[in-house]
Amino acid sequence: MIRINQLKLSVNHTEEDLWNKAAKTLKIPAGEIRSLKIIKQSIDARKKEEIHFTYCVEVEALREEAVVHKAKNVNVTIAEKREYVFPKPGKETLAHRPVIIGTGPAGLFCGIMLARNGYKPLLLERGEDVDRRRESVDRFWEGGRLKPDSNVQFGEGGAGTFSDGKLNTLVKDPFMRNRKVLELFVEFGADPSILYVNKPHIGTDVLSGIVKNMREEIIRLGGEVRFQSRVTDFIAEDGKLKEIVVGEGERILTDVLILAIGHSARDTFEVLEKRGIPMEAKAFAMGLRIQHPQETIDLSQYGTKDQSLLGAADYKLTHSCKNGRGIYTFCMCPGGYVVNASSEEGRLAVNGMSYHKRDGKNANSALIVTITPEDFGGKGPLSGIAYQRRLEEAAFLQSNGKIPIQLYEDFKKGRKSQALGGVEPAFKGLYEFADLREILPAYMAESIVEGVEAFDRRIRGFARPDAVLAGIESRTSSPVRIFRDEALESSVKGIYPCGEGAGYAGGITSAAMDGLKVAEAVAARFQMQGL
Template sequence: MIRINQLKFDINHKEEDILLRICKKLKINKEHIVAYTLSKKSIDARKENDIKIVYAIDVTVENEEAILKDINDNNVMLTKEKIYTLGEVKINPIKERPVIIGTGPAGLFCALILAENGFNPLIIERGKPVEERIKDVNAFWKGKPLNPNSNVQFGEGGAGTFSDGKLNTMVKDRFARNKKVLETFVEAGAPSEILYYNKPHIGTDYLREVVKNMRKKLIALGAEIRFNTTLTNIISEDDTLKAIEVNDQEVIPCSHLVLAIGHSARDTFEMLYKNNITMDSKPFAIGVRIEHPQTLINKNQYGKHFSHPNLPVAEYKLTHKCKNGRSIYSFCMCPGGLVVNAASETGRIVTNGMSNYKRNEENANSAIIVTVKPEDFSSNEPLAGVAFQRKWEEKAFEIGGQSYKIPIQLVKDFIADTPSKTLGKVIPSFKEQKVLTNLNEALPKYVIESIKEGLYAFDKKIKGFAMDDAILSGVETRTSSPIRINRDETYQSNIKGVYPCGEGAGYAGGITSAAMDGIKTAEAIMAIKR
């Protein structure tokens, strides 16, 4: 197979133009081409008056080496298709079936690899199946009571089910684990374009179906999934796992336990700490969500082409080093998306963003967050970051009138440290209840000053970013896990048989990286060394 990189086209190009360009690059007639597929598609918008769509294309032809002899082009080369495989390795059997805690991407993909290799895992999820979970979340957004075990954070699919569904990752991948993740998603109903888009995303609407179909596949492969079931204790002897307890009553013999628990499983963190599982507090980031009209972002990115049908809605990624030494950056940017109430604990507010596949809502939103470190916390205890998060989430609950209304504020009022009284031109996207207030009261002073400086810095990169009427909502605290559960080169904690995994354990930062960590953890359980 021949890979052609950096094939650039005008945004108005047609599909037949691609075939003609391939023939020109390879110096062949189209009859010689057996097939071609897109390997990557990206947008080059560095010059807004000369926007290009850029492809990498894999071409199957006869006599590949003979064709390449006549071509002197660094962007044309032989390549081989990457396929995820365990290879010729011995898989070690285990006595009891492995138990996986959590059905987020880490848990699902760990379970999938184990199930595909005959291990029949038991998967435990504190929340409900995704169909029931959606009903609980929608009811909460309409003012019904919060269900602590069925919400934006907890339930089948994990927190990513209510997100933009971004699938890009910076994790280096020599073994095609990333491809395995993407192909599994497509098989489960995700759009096939995620296999080649430079910045793939599924959207929360597609993710719900993907998660449901993955559940069906796991069950067909021999896995068992138990919902409404919470890990409440682990039982060990001589630093070796013997069993687990669920729902404060049932004991299940267990020698291999995967902790794919997610970054909001605070009660589980506490239980593990009491059971002497070693962990450390780690840096994360907190801040607010900001909303602008999506057209503002599109115009900044694409200029006169801002509404062109061949261009996706524009995204941004912004960073700034503040005078106080803190870093501020945009995070989980949701073009054409919604800001949502992502609370999971009584008396605390946290926000997040999500988009459907089409990303066709009026506003763009993103977290604008500032790094915090263990030295910012009130103690040196491993769970001090959790206490830090809870403190500011409680403040947000208070300024919202001790309700679950999302506290919001206009940028101009936030900068002036005065409560907002009325909305401007930007209408908040979220459907749930909201309250105008002063977000300066719900974050540390060093975070507030960093956000204010960052807004002006980002306005220099995106004209209008610090517009008076842009909406801030808060607080955003669940950007990543506040802890890291220590594990060794075999992926086990200090208690043999316990495998910390994924984002909640501190080893991933998004859907794809968490899924890949789940795959690596499954390989470790099967004692496969790469």
């Protein structure tokens, strides 16, 4: 195969145009190209009057070495063939099937790889299956009671199920895990375009079906998935895990336990600390959500409000504040909604979500400020969780459980908003005007104002007075890291910390990749009886 980089085409090009451009670059007739595969597609919008797509493609042709030599182009090379390889079973034998706690991306992708290689894993999920979970979440958003074990954070698919479903990651990938994750997503129902678009996303509506399909495949291969099954204790002897306790007293023997618990499993972290599982508090970030009309973002990024060929525009912004803090936008949702993402009674958190089409009227993103363990006001591995809880309690009390909101100009001046402006907010969940400065520590509020003003120099209209703020965005990543060694195992043998909750990922793709990584570690060491 021949790889061609930097193929530039207009935004309204045809497939035939792409083949012809590849042939011209290779200096061969288009008919001599046997196949063409898009490896990467990105939008170049640096010059608004000349927006175009840039492609990396791989083509099959006759006498490929000669064609590459004839092309005399630094962007034309023989493609390097790399494939994902799952290890062969190790020599140690498992007496019991592996158990996975959590069915978020880390747990599901770990589970699917173990199931496909004969390990018949047991997946335990505290929340409901995705269909019942969606019903519970919709009722909560309409003003119903929160279900602490089945909500935006907990349930089949994890927190990512109610998100934009973004699949881009900055994790280096020499082992092709990223590609394997994307291929599995496509296999279970995602659009094949995620394999090559620069910033792939799925959308919460499509993601729900994908996680259900993955669950059914795990079961078909002999695995088991149990919902409303919260793990309440861990029993170890002589530094090795022996069994776990589910619910009020059911005991399950296991040699291997994968902790894919997610970043909001605070009660599980508490049990782990009591049982002596080594962990530490780590830095993360918190802040608010901001909403703008999607047209504002499209105009800034594309130079036009017409997004029919390019899709809803996104952004990623960072700023170093005078107080030494960093502020940046996070989990940007084009055409999306701000949602009530609470998981504990008496506490409130928000997140962003969008559907596959990203056709909502507003864009939203988190404005989050970096914080470190020195800010937590306490000691111990769970001090970051305590800090989160304090701010979430303040957010809940501000609007009696509704999402507290404020216009940006009022936030700057420290006054409660009285009426909306030209930005009609897009929320999932009830909301109410509040003074968000009463929720946040002073350094966070100051950083947000400085950041928004700085971002306005990048995106005109970002600091518009009637932009809608909501809080608190507190679940950006895990405030805890559970230690693991080079074999990905805790010092309590048999426990494998995994994914975002354990502190080793940040988003759907990196969590899924870590799930693959842990599955590989288990398989390289163990085999099942009769495998």
